[in-house]
Amino acid sequence: MAMITGLAAFVLALIMAFVKIEWAAAPLSVFLLFCLAAPFYPCLGFYLPIVSRGNVDAPAVAVTFDDGPDPITTGPLLNLLKRHAVKAAFFVTGVNAEKNGDLIEEILAQGHDIGNHSYRHDPFLMLRSYGTLAREIDAAQTVLHRFGISPVAFRPPVGITSPKLADVLKDKGLYCLTFSCRANDFGNRRIHGLAGKILRKVKPNDIILLHDVQPRSDRDADLWLHEVDDILSGLKHKGLQVRPLAELIGKHIMTRGYHNC
Numbered sequence: 001m002a003m004i005t006g007l008a009a010f011v012l013a014l015i016m017a018f019v020k021i022e023w024a025a026a027p028l029s030v031f032l033l034f035c036l037a038a039p040f041y042p043c044l045g046f047y048l049p050i051v052s053r054g055n056v057d058a059p060a061v062a063v064t065f066d067d068g069p070d071p072i073t074t075g076p077l078l079n080l081l082k083r084h085a086v087k088a089a090f091f092v093t094g095v096n097a098e099k100n101g102d103l104i105e106e107i108l109a110q111g112h113d114i115g116n117h118s119y120r121h122d123p124f125l126m127l128r129s130y131g132t133l134a135r136e137i138d139a140a141q142t143v144l145h146r147f148g149i150s151p152v153a154f155r156p157p158v159g160i161t162s163p164k165l166a167d168v169l170k171d172k173g174l175y176c177l178t179f180s181c182r183a184n185d186f187g188n189r190r191i192h193g194l195a196g197k198i199l200r201k202v203k204p205n206d207i208i209l210l211h212d213v214q215p216r217s218d219r220d221a222d223l224w225l226h227e228v229d230d231i232l233s234g235l236k237h238k239g240l241q242v243r244p245l246a247e248l249i250g251k252h253i254m255t256r257g258y259h260n261c
Contacts, residue, residue, distance in 0.1 A: 042159030068212030
């Protein structure tokens with residue numbers, strides 16, 4: 001999309017230059033502003049193809065959890081998902097997977113998928129060099145290979161992309177997967193009313209973004225779990241079935257077994 005948009009801006013600038021030379025700067029300026037803003041829109045595949053919604057002909061959604069696993073939240077969350085008979089996708093960081101291997105094993109044992117969310121979850125990762133971006137993805141893959149899986153879906157930290165990401169993912173054999181419905185919970189820093197925010201705007205084929213990290217206090221952890229419970233119950237009440245993410249998008253999130261990227 002970036003190449004096509006840039007070409008269109010250049011052609012429009014040439015046409016406008018014949019009318020009035022000063023006008024030629026307008027489409028190029030708009031294109032530049034779009035290049036700067038586009039990475040911050042997780043659903044917009046401007047620099048690379050992005051999967052942000054499902055494609056099934058049914059009233060269905062998928063539920064995803066970022067940033068874990070976490071020793072405070074992941075266990076109770078898994079129990080809640082089991083009670084609702086829901087299969088989720090966990091986009092984990094390498095550093096947390098390394099520290100909480102037992103939880104990774106439990107996530108897999110209960111039939112959930114795991115995707116790559118970088119090693120350290122640096123919010124400025126897309127501003128780093130190509131090499132740094134590649135190492136962050138590789139490091140997370142290496143950790144997850146120890147559990148007998150190879151994620152093929154990568155979710156960038158904070159959903160931000162960059163021009164470098166396309167080539168890195170192509171080289172690693174991964175694709176970019178973001179989301180289409182979130183509550184702006186800022187990594188469970190804002191959990192009050194979480195369920196209401198999601199349920200008011202969720203639509204069929206949405207990929208819902210939630211977080212699997214400890215809120216500010218133990219009391220907030222209980223509230224967070226209650227909010228997630230309300231989301232799952234509310235989706236059923238709205239007639240929306242929660243399907244595995246891989247089923248909703250028609251693509252694998254991970255494969256079993258180790259392979260070199």
